[in-house]
Amino acid sequence: xxxxxxxxxxxxEAPMSIMTMVVLTGLVGGILWSSVxxxxxxxxxxxxxxxxxxxxxxxxxxxxxxxxxxISIIFIGIISIGVALIYYAVLKKITSILGGIGYGVALFxxxxxxxxxIFPGIEPFGELKRTTIITSVCLFILYGIFIGYSISYxxxxxxxxxxxxxxxxxx
Numbered sequence: 030x031x032x033x034x035x036x037x038x039x040x041x042e043a044p045m046s047i048m049t050m051v052v053l054t055g056l057v058g059g060i061l062w063s064s065v066x067x068x069x070x071x072x073x074x075x076x077x078x079x080x081x082x083x084x085x086x087x088x089x090x091x092x093x094x095x096x097x098x099x100i101s102i103i104f105i106g107i108i109s110i111g112v113a114l115i116y117y118a119v120l121k122k123i124t125s126i127l128g129g130i131g132y133g134v135a136l137f138x139x140x141x142x143x144x145x146x147i148f149p150g151i152e153p154f155g156e157l158k159r160t161t162i163i164t165s166v167c168l169f170i171l172y173g174i175f176i177g178y179s180i181s182y183x184x185x186x187x188x189x190x191x192x193x194x195x196x197x198x199x200x
Contacts, residue, residue, distance in 0.1 A: 054179045059109025062172040075164040081150035121184040133173020
């Protein structure tokens with residue numbers, strides 16, 4: 030029995046482009062981990078809720094209600110696309126989990142030390158409770174691992190497929 034190449038089940042699905050995967054990873058990572066951050070806020074592990082992202086730009090009390098939370102989580106997902114693209118551009122070849130951990134710590138330091146004055150809802154670093162700092166560092170590390178490992182894994186898989194295709198093509 031020969032396989033008929035024209036049958037639908039014999040067709041291979043074209044893999045997603047690396048850029049599409051990076052954008053999707055950033056969006057999903059931002060939405061997922063900011064939602065986890067909101068749950069951590071609800072259970073009093075942190076004093077910071079995702080809504081702080083809206084404080085410098087939005088007026089009104091709606092930003093502190095459920096609509097503000099939903100819009101904040103989506104907005105963080107959109108910003109996270111840029112974060113994922115930066116990881117792809119700079120660190121995609123790092124296959125170790127340490128790359129994601131370092132990226133998460135760097136993002137934490139950027140948000141809490143450098144960008145802190147932009148967000149009035151986040152107290153100065155020295156005035157934050159210990160549980161807020163520990164929870165936030167852990168959350169940023171998990172986010173960094175999610176972004177970093179996902180992108181590095183897909184990049185490595187793409188490189189391996191290219192090498193296999195180059196070996197299969199007779200000269």
